[in-house]
Amino acid sequence: MGLLGWVKYSKETRFQVDGMLGSLARKLRIFGFDTAYQSDSVDDELLKTSKKEHRVLVTSDRELYGRTRKHDIESILITDTIDETNLLFIFKSLDLEYTELSPVFSRCSRCNGSLERADDAGMTVSSEQMRDPRIVFRCVKCQKTYWEGSHWRKLRKTAEIIRLGLEHDKT
Numbered sequence: 001m002g003l004l005g006w007v008k009y010s011k012e013t014r015f016q017v018d019g020m021l022g023s024l025a026r027k028l029r030i031f032g033f034d035t036a037y038q039s040d041s042v043d044d045e046l047l048k049t050s051k052k053e054h055r056v057l058v059t060s061d062r063e064l065y066g067r068t069r070k071h072d073i074e075s076i077l078i079t080d081t082i083d084e085t086n087l088l089f090i091f092k093s094l095d096l097e098y099t100e101l102s103p104v105f106s107r108c109s110r111c112n113g114s115l116e117r118a119d120d121a122g123m124t125v126s127s128e129q130m131r132d133p134r135i136v137f138r139c140v141k142c143q144k145t146y147w148e149g150s151h152w153r154k155l156r157k158t159a160e161i162i163r164l165g166l167e168h169d170k171t
């Protein structure tokens with residue numbers, strides 16, 4: 001059970017995103033998924049990491065997508081240019097559950113590190129406290145800081161689009 005009770009979170013799914021899809025990779029991290037991404041990645045490396053670390057390879061390259069099939073690597077071919085559409089497609093393809101967005105569940109969009117509360121990493125945070133804009137989260141790897149500002153409100157809209165998309169599918 002998640003922090004908010006109703007949140008069922010499929011964090012086990014890990015991704016490897018190809019170099020063309022940086023914006024999508026950042027969003028997957030913000031959604032809390034362990035997402036490997038480098039802008040200068042080479043196809044052979046992507047295939048190797050995906051296979052070795054059991055990551056779902058997300059790519060817009062048809063040729064690379066074809067190679068994943070041959071190597072028995074789970075993969076998703078991205079054909080749209082809109083992140084929301086692509087995220088919804090990924091959630092549907094892998095049967096992932098919707099989650100409310102919060103830095104509590106997120107990973108660092110820059111480096112994929114986990115986030116902790118900047119003031120007290122060990123403290124339990126209630127859902128109410130989570131929405132406090134004064135609470136700052138920090139990446140344990142690169143130290144980048146996060147808080148619930150306007151950026152998060154935009155991201156919540158993205159999450160809402162996904163939630164509605166997934167609900168629509170069920171009815």
Ligand SMILES: [Zn+2]
Binds near residue numbers: 112139141144
């Ligand atoms: Zn970081």
